[in-house]
Amino acid sequence: MAATWKERLNDQIDEPLGREIDVFEAQIELRWQGKLEERLFSESRLRRGVYGQRYDNGLRHDGQRTQRLGFPERPTKGANTVWDAPGMQRIKIPLGRLTAEQMDVIADVAEEYSDGIAHVTTRQDLQLHYVHIDDTPDLMRRLAAVGVTTREACGNVVRNVTACPLSGVCQDEVFDVTPYAHACAYFMLGHPDAQDFGRKFKIAFSGCRHGSCALARIHDLGAIATERDGQRGFEVHLGGGLGAVPQQAKLLDEFVPEAEMLPLVQAIGRVFARLGEKKNRQRARLKFLVSSLGIGELARLVREERKVLRDDRRWTDYLENLQALDDDPRSAFPQDERTWPTSDQTDQSDPTDRSDPYRDRQGAAGDPAAREPAAEGFDAWRASNVVRQRQPGYVTATVRLPLGDIAAGPLRALAEIARDLTGDTVRTTAEQNIVLRWVPEADLPELHRRLSRAGLAAPAASTIVDVTSCPGTQTCKLGISSSRGVALAIGERLEAKPLPDAVRPLRVKVSGCFNACGQHHVADIGLLGVSRSVEGRRVPHFQIVLGGDAKDNVASFGLATAAVPSKNVPAAIERLTDLFAKERHEGESFAAFVQRAGKNAVRHRLEDLLRVPSYEQEPSYYSDWGDPREYTITDMGEGECAGELVTATKFGLAAAEVAAYEAQTLFERGELGLAAGRAHEAMLLAAQALLRADSSEVSEVPEEIVREFRTRLLDTGVFQDPHVGDKFAQYLLRPNGAGSESFAREKAQERLEETMLFIEAAHACYHRISAQKAREQ
Amino acid sequence: MTSTLENDALFAQRLAVRLSADPTCGAIAVGSVVAAFHRLIQARGLDEVMIDVADYSHVPDGPGIVLVCHGANYSLTLRGQRPGLLYQRKRPNEGDFAARLDRAVRATVRAARALQDDPELRGKLRFVETEIEVGANDRLLAPCTAETLTELRPALTTVAERLWPGGVELDFQADARAAFRVRLKRGARPITEIPCKP
Numbered sequence: 011m012a013a014t015w016k017e018r019l020n021d022q023i024d025e026p027l028g029r030e031i032d033v034f035e036a037q038i039e040l041r042w043q044g045k046l047e048e049r050l051f052s053e054s055r056l057r058r059g060v061y062g063q064r065y066d067n068g069l070r071h072d073g074q075r076t077q078r079l080g081f082p083e084r085p086t087k088g089a090n091t092v093w094d095a096p097g098m099q100r101i102k103i104p105l106g107r108l109t110a111e112q113m114d115v116i117a118d119v120a121e122e123y124s125d126g127i128a129h130v131t132t133r134q135d136l137q138l139h140y141v142h143i144d145d146t147p148d149l150m151r152r153l154a155a156v157g158v159t160t161r162e163a164c165g166n167v168v169r170n171v172t173a174c175p176l177s178g179v180c181q182d183e184v185f186d187v188t189p190y191a192h193a194c195a196y197f198m199l200g201h202p203d204a205q206d207f208g209r210k211f212k213i214a215f216s217g218c219r220h221g222s223c224a225l226a227r228i229h230d231l232g233a234i235a236t237e238r239d240g241q242r243g244f245e246v247h248l249g250g251g252l253g254a255v256p257q258q259a260k261l262l263d264e265f266v267p268e269a270e271m272l273p274l275v276q277a278i279g280r281v282f283a284r285l286g287e288k289k290n291r292q293r294a295r296l297k298f299l300v301s302s303l304g305i306g307e308l309a310r311l312v313r314e315e316r317k318v319l320r321d322d323r324r325w326t327d328y329l330e331n332l333q334a335l336d337d338d339p340r341s342a343f344p345q346d347e348r349t350w351p352t353s354d355q356t357d358q359s360d361p362t363d364r365s366d367p368y369r370d371r372q373g374a375a376g377d378p379a380a381r382e383p384a385a386e387g388f389d390a391w392r393a394s395n396v397v398r399q400r401q402p403g404y405v406t407a408t409v410r411l412p413l414g415d416i417a418a419g420p421l422r423a424l425a426e427i428a429r430d431l432t433g434d435t436v437r438t439t440a441e442q443n444i445v446l447r448w449v450p451e452a453d454l455p456e457l458h459r460r461l462s463r464a465g466l467a468a469p470a471a472s473t474i475v476d477v478t479s480c481p482g483t484q485t486c487k488l489g490i491s492s493s494r495g496v497a498l499a500i501g502e503r504l505e506a507k508p509l510p511d512a513v514r515p516l517r518v519k520v521s522g523c524f525n526a527c528g529q530h531h532v533a534d535i536g537l538l539g540v541s542r543s544v545e546g547r548r549v550p551h552f553q554i555v556l557g558g559d560a561k562d563n564v565a566s567f568g569l570a571t572a573a574v575p576s577k578n579v580p581a582a583i584e585r586l587t588d589l590f591a592k593e594r595h596e597g598e599s600f601a602a603f604v605q606r607a608g609k610n611a612v613r614h615r616l617e618d619l620l621r622v623p624s625y626e627q628e629p630s631y632y633s634d635w636g637d638p639r640e641y642t643i644t645d646m647g648e649g650e651c652a653g654e655l656v657t658a659t660k661f662g663l664a665a666a667e668v669a670a671y672e673a674q675t676l677f678e679r680g681e682l683g684l685a686a687g688r689a690h691e692a693m694l695l696a697a698q699a700l701l702r703a704d705s706s707e708v709s710e711v712p713e714e715i716v717r718e719f720r721t722r723l724l725d726t727g728v729f730q731d732p733h734v735g736d737k738f739a740q741y742l743l744r745p746n747g748a749g750s751e752s753f754a755r756e757k758a759q760e761r762l763e764e765t766m767l768f769i770e771a772a773h774a775c776y777h778r779i780s781a782q783k784a785r786e787q
Numbered sequence: 788m789t790s791t792l793e794n795d796a797l798f799a800q801r802l803a804v805r806l807s808a809d810p811t812c813g814a815i816a817v818g819s820v821v822a823a824f825h826r827l828i829q830a831r832g833l834d835e836v837m838i839d840v841a842d843y844s845h846v847p848d849g850p851g852i853v854l855v856c857h858g859a860n861y862s863l864t865l866r867g868q869r870p871g872l873l874y875q876r877k878r879p880n881e882g883d884f885a886a887r888l889d890r891a892v893r894a895t896v897r898a899a900r901a902l903q904d905d906p907e908l909r910g911k912l913r914f915v916e917t918e919i920e921v922g923a924n925d926r927l928l929a930p931c932t933a934e935t936l937t938e939l940r941p942a943l944t945t946v947a948e949r950l951w952p953g954g955v956e957l958d959f960q961a962d963a964r965a966a967f968r969v970r971l972k973r974g975a976r977p978i979t980e981i982p983c984k985p
Contacts, residue, residue, distance in 0.1 A: 012798035012928055065838055072829045080836045081857060094857055096838065114964070121966060122801060122924045123877075125860055126850045127843055140841070140855050142877060417849035422964060465847025465867075484841065498845055636842050638822045 015148040022155040030161060031154060034058050035147040036668045041085055045671070050664050052088035053656040059100040059163030060146050062088060062650045063139065063485050066095035073639030087143055090648065096140040098485060099124070099149060100163035104195035105173040105188060105215075106134030106438035107335070112156045113425035113436070117418040119149050128421055130414035130442045132478060132529050133212070134172045135163060139485050162199060164650065166207045168279070171195035173215040174223040175437035175445045178337070179399040179406055183217030184235040185242055188335050190271060191215035193328040194233075197272050198279065203706050206283040206658040208294035212251075213275070219245070222560035225440060225532060227259045228252055230296040231278060233271065234563060242268045247563075248278065248308065249300030252526035256567045257297040260305040262312070270316075272325040277315040280706065281308070288655055320707075337433035338401070339448050351403030351450050384455040385462055391469040392454060399447070407446045407457060408471035412501070413479055413494050414442030416466075423464035431457055440529070441478055441517075443471055474509065474516040474587065475501045478529065482522025482539060483634065487647035489522035491539030491550040495635025496520060496579050503580040510591040516600055517560065518583065520552070525649070531567040532560040534600040535583060540573055541643050544622045550576040550634045550641050554586075556612065557601045566601060571609050571616075577631050578619040589615060658706070659776055662699020666692045666769050673762055682758040689758075689765040690746040696772040697742055700729070703779050716742060729775050738764075738771035796938040796967075797884045799929040801876050803966070804888075804895040805920040808870040809913035817844045817852065820863050823905040824854040832901050834894070835859065854898075859891075861898050872899050872914065875924060885942035888921060892946060895919075919950065922968035931967040933959075939969075947971050 020028070037054050040046040046054075067090040068079050084093035101116065108116075116136060120128045123145045124138035131137055141149065150160055162168060171191050178186035194213060198204050204211065213231045216224035226232030226247060233244040243265045250259030266274055285303070287294040300308055328334070336342065340350045395408045409424065416424070424444065428436050433448040449457055461467035470476055477500050480486065482493030497520045521528035522539040530536030536555035541548050551573045558568030574582045589612070594603045604612060622631050633641050669692035676685035694712055697719040701708045704722070709715055723729040724739050731738065741764040824840040827833055836857035843849040844865070850873065851864030859876045874895040880887045899914050921943065923929040929939070936959050947955040956974030 012795045015927055018927060070828075070839065073825060074829060077828075079838060079857075094836075096855065096857075118926055122926070125841060125843070125853050125855065125862075127846060140838075140860070412845040415843060415846045415849070417843070417846050419848045636818075636821065637840075638818070638825055 015151045019151050019155040023151060024154070024157075027154045027159060027161075028151070030058075031147055031150045032672075033665065033668050034150070036671055037664070038143065038147070040668065040671055041087065044085065045667065046664065048086055048088060050656055050660060052091070052650075053165055054661070054664065055087060055143070055146075056165035056650060057162055057167060058146070058150065059102065059160030060141075060143060061098040061100055061164050062091050062487055062647070063095065063097045064483065064487050064489065064645060064647065066091050066097060066487070067647050068092040068095060069645075071639065071642045071644050076644055088650065093143065096142055099138045099141045099146060099160060100131075101136040101138070101153060101158060101160050102163040102170045103135055103158070103438055104171050105177070105191050106175055107188075107192075108436050108438065109156070110425040110429045110434050112153075112158050113421050113428070115152055115156045115158070117421040117425070119152055120421070121418040123149050126418050127415050128418070129481070130411060130416070130438045130444065132414075132440050132442060132480065132527060133170050134175075134438045134440060135170050136438065137481075139481075159199070164210075166209050166655070168195075168198040168201075168204045168211045168213060171198075171213045171215070172224065172229075172440065174217045174221065175439040176223060176397075176399075176406060176447070177215070177217045179401060179404070179447050180217055180221075180223075181398070181400045182221060183400075184237055185217065186332075187215040187217045187233070187235050189328055189332045190233070190244070190268065192335055193324075194272060194275055197324050198275060201276065201279070202658070202702075202708070203276055203283060204279045205661065206702075206706070207279075208282075208286045208288040208655065209291065209296075211279070211282065211296065215244075216563050220562050222532075222563070223440070224563060225529070225560060226250075226563040228256070228529070228532065228564050229259060231275065232259050232563060233266075236265060238265045244268070244271055246274065248305065249297040250564070251295050251297045252529060252531055253295070254524040254526075256526065256531045257301075258564060258567070259297075260300055262305060262309050268329060269326050273316055273319055273322070274312070276322075277312050277319060280315050280319075281311050283706065285311070291655070337435040337448060339433040342433050351452070385459045387462070387467065387469065388455060388458045391458055391467055394469045394473060395471040396454065398451075401448075403451055404447075405449050405451050405454065407449050407454070407461075408439070409436075409444045409446065409461065409466045410468040410471035410476055411443050411466075412468070413477075413497060416444070420464045420466050423460070424466060427457065427460050427464075431460075441472055441476065443476070470505070470514075472517075473514045474518055475504045477501050478517070478519040478533070480521050480527035482520070482528075483637070483645070486522060486527075486649075488525055488649040489539065490541055490643060490646065491522055491552060491576055492634040492636055493520040493522035493528055493537070493539055495637065496537065496552060496576055499580045499635050500583050503584055504587070509587075512591050512594060513587045516587065516590075530555050530558070532558045532564050533568065534558065535586060536568045537579065538570065541641070542573060542575075542622070544632075545624060547625055547632050548641050548643060549622050549631055552576060552579050554579075554582060554616070556586075556604045556609065559599070559601045568601075569609065571604075572613045572620055574616065574619055575622050575631050576634055582616050582619045585615060585619070586612070657703075659699045659703045662702055663696055663769065663772060663776065666696035666699060666772070669695055670762070670765050670769060673765065677758055677762055682755055683753040686746065686753050686758045686761045689761045690742075692765050693742045693768045696769045697723075700772050700775055700779075703776060719743075723775070728779065729771070731771055731774065738768050741765070741768045795927075796923070796929040796935045797942070799884070799923040799925040799967075800879045800887070801924040802874075802880075802888055802891045803876070803920075803922045803924055803968070804874040804891045805869075805968075806872045806895055806899050806914040807918065807920075808865070808872070809915055810870075812870075812913055813911050815865055815908065815911050817842065817865065819907040819911075820852045820865065820902075823902055823908050824852060824861075824863075826905060827854065827901055833861075833898055859894065861895075863902065872902070874898065883942070884939065885945040888942060888946050889949065892919065892921065892950070918970060918972040920968055920970045921946070922966060924966045926966065929967045931960075931962045931965045933961055935967050936961075936969065943969060943971070 041051045081092045081094040125140045129137045173191040177188045212229045214224045214226045214229040216226040216234045228250045232247040246262045247259035248262045477497040479493040479497035483489035516534040518535045519530045519533035520537040521530040537552040553570040555568040556571045559565040673685045673688035828837045838855045841853040850862035854861040858878045862873045951973040954974045956972040958970040
């Protein structure tokens with residue numbers, strides 16, 4: 011048999027991470043054998059970032075008719091989800107922070123398991139598309155070996171924790187939020203108090219109040235850096251979110267001291283898990299709890315919850331070394347032979363001066379005298395893609411990725427550049443780009459040359475032509491219109507002619523449906539995919555949403571103005587921007603201009619573009635951008651954003667079954683003592699799961715689990731089976747004697763059978779508990 | 788723990804085949820290729836479970852336009868340094884390495900012919916017929932090393948001999964970061980006599 015990635019990477023993966031991937035692989039096997047129920051498996055894979063994709067129900071409209079795709083007959087991996095249909099693998103990138111080594115591995119797995127493209131999302135994650143589920147365990151192992159996890163990238167959990175991509179180097183930040191956001195991400199990852207949510211929970215950290223990088227106030231929890239009496243802390247907002255009905259987060263607390271931040275997040279998680287909606291998925295986000303209780307009452311409940319939390323060292327341990335994640339090359343590479351500018355080199359130059367500003371500067375790329383002159387396009391790229399850091403002598407350069415896509419080869423080239431010219435790390439951004447931080451300013455020509463060679467030196471980053479878009483109909487099951495197609499068409503149209511200065515900084519964001527993954531509400535010009543019926547045929551359209559303002563961590567949301575046929579959208583955007591350039595008042599923002607002009611007046615200017623010619627006159631209107639098929643919405647499927655509602659107890663019982671399965675595998679390999687030990691662990695997991703039905707405070711220590719099981723479930727009669735009494739409970743309570751190498755085969759087999767009976771009894775017990783709760787409600 | 792067994796490269800399943808586009812081809816619109824792939828799906832023109840078309844023509848050095856199938860992806864790049872048709876196997880196939888590679892080459896050639904016969908591409912798209920690139924997207928079993936080449940040479944010989952009986956030139960460059968690739972060109976000498984460049 012050939013080598014496996016599991017064998018190869020065994021000693022390079024942190025034990026808990028490796029164990030989780032092994033469990034997921036076992037769950038795949040159990041699902042294949044029909045031993046894991048569909049809904050449970052579905053949420054399990056979502057919690058590992060393994061997401062569905064368009065056409066995964068096995069059906070696709072080919073432009074003429076809906077065809078069955080002809081996948082092999084296999085078990086499903088979710089409701090109406092064919093096993094072999096390719097899916098999306100979301101990779102969690104906390105704060106969007108990636109090392110060069112991680113980029114190399116992501117490039118490799120994109121090339122080997124995906125279509126060769128890594129896609130940056132609007133929440134700083136990465137996504138690979140067209141991945142087969144059977145490949146995901148190895149894909150995860152390769153990522154885990156370089157410290158990247160896909161855990162809880164999807165599902166009803168704490169999603170990727172995001173932060174300003176310039177944190178630590180930004181001119182305007184109050185302080186660097188990097189260590190706080192990082193600590194929060196890993197504290198809440200897999201935290202028991204965050205496993206029983208009705209919906210997902212998104213967190214963002216912002217380094218300043220007025221910026222638009224972190225979009226803190228559209229998150230379930232937005233933390234904005236602030237200081238009081240010289241002490242660091244956060245202004246905390248709760249209950250923001252986009253979707254069909256966007257809501258700005260409400261101020262929970264003006265100042266939460268840094269040491270109180272993690273316990274606060276934990277307390278909020280517990281309140282959300284306890285009181286958040288679980289049945290109606292459409293009203294299960296935290297924003298609905300904020301609306302129903304009011305922020306005042308929610309704040310009171312959170313304060314009460316905070317009081318009963320048990321102390322946890324992780325709340326404050328990280329504060330002792332806030333520089334741990336510092337990517338300042340002066341401290342990261344103190345012995346490096348490269349020359350890094352020092353902080354006492356005060357930069358006196360005029361940032362607009364283009365007269366050979368690099369001639370005598372120090373940089374990591376080597377002797378200034380040996381450097382080549384700047385390449386073509388350098389000035390335009392520098393003007394739009396480069397900003398000075400607060401550290402003199404250093405700049406941050408944005409790599410503009412069209413639609414957030416980067417191919418494997420250029421991603422490797424970028425990793426090499428990060429190694430050679432910066433502090434080894436990059437950050438992804440909510441605008442679906444990548445920023446290189448800590449570039450010595452003297453190295454900019456060299457950086458531009460190398461980016462050009464890799465095809466990554468496109469100018470106009472973070473301008474109107476750098477359009478943000480969700481995946482839309484390309485891969486998303488919920489997509490209504492082609493957001494990516496229209497985004498490219500807009501960019502191409504606007505880039506074809508010189509843009510007025512007032513128009514250049516505007517932002518366009520596109521969502522393929524009302525779920526708003528493209529964050530269209532917060533753009534100057536947002537687009538929301540819809541469809542319209544014209545003469546009995548469907549026509550793709552976009553609602554033009556005007557007046558959003560991302561500044562101040564989202565000051566306002568835009569409102570729909572007119573539904574424009576997709577094919578007219580680029581022309582409509584051009585007309586709107588021309589109108590703005592001509593009729594705006596000096597210094598007037600786009601949102602203010604729309605407000606002053608009035609939506610009706612603006613709509614009136616677009617009137618001719620709202621009409622759809624007949625199919626006979628112009629059939630191109632009846633297909634979408636980049637897709638010659640006649641447009642239809644029959645390919646839409648059921649989304650997985652909401653995940654499956656699976657309680658922590660059900661997850662725990664599933665984990666017990668996986669452990670029991672592993673015990674059987676060990677038994678079959680003749681490792682009898684280990685098999686009995688794993689079987690006992692399976693019973694402990696089942697007992698622990700049952701204890702979670704009433705409290706999230708459950709010990710991880712075996713003796714304490716057994717003690718609690720006895721007092722809370724057995725002595726109270728809860729575990730008593732109506733027919734066999736406490737017989738099965740005794741299997742857990744008696745000394746297990748496992749681990750011994752001399753464990754007899756017969757004895758080991760007996761333990762395995764007892765374990766299965768105990769787990770079955772636990773399921774039955776949970777059924778009784780659930781039924782009792784339902785009756786009480 | 789790593790495998791002590793040799794010949795791991797022969798187990799590689801993610802085989803890749805590339806046909807270079809003829810540099811004398813005329814300009815071809817991206818939309819024409821997208822439409823051609825969609826027509827292939829409608830007509831079920833390849834022996835594959837064909838799923839969808841993904842257009843990555845906007846991505847520098849990317850896969851171009853991809854016909855996504857269950858067993859393999861077919862991607863056609865028109866611009867950049869290496870225009871051509873790339874076949875990348877995704878799901879395991881039966882048979883030994885030579886048989887699997889042979890099937891991959893045949894599938895690539897079939898797809899190339901289907902594209903050349905497409906009403907919008909006919910007369911515009913041509914492929915170089917005197918060389919082919921083969922390889923594996925599997926850095927575990929088939930890293931891009933001289934050892935892998937040595938291991939796979941008999942299988943490569945079998946396939947090359949079928950393409951160009953009598954003589955083949957081989958071009959290989961070891962690269963620790965890249966996926967394994969070998970370029971086979973019609974030549975004068977049997978592939979087995981050509982020395983391997985590390």
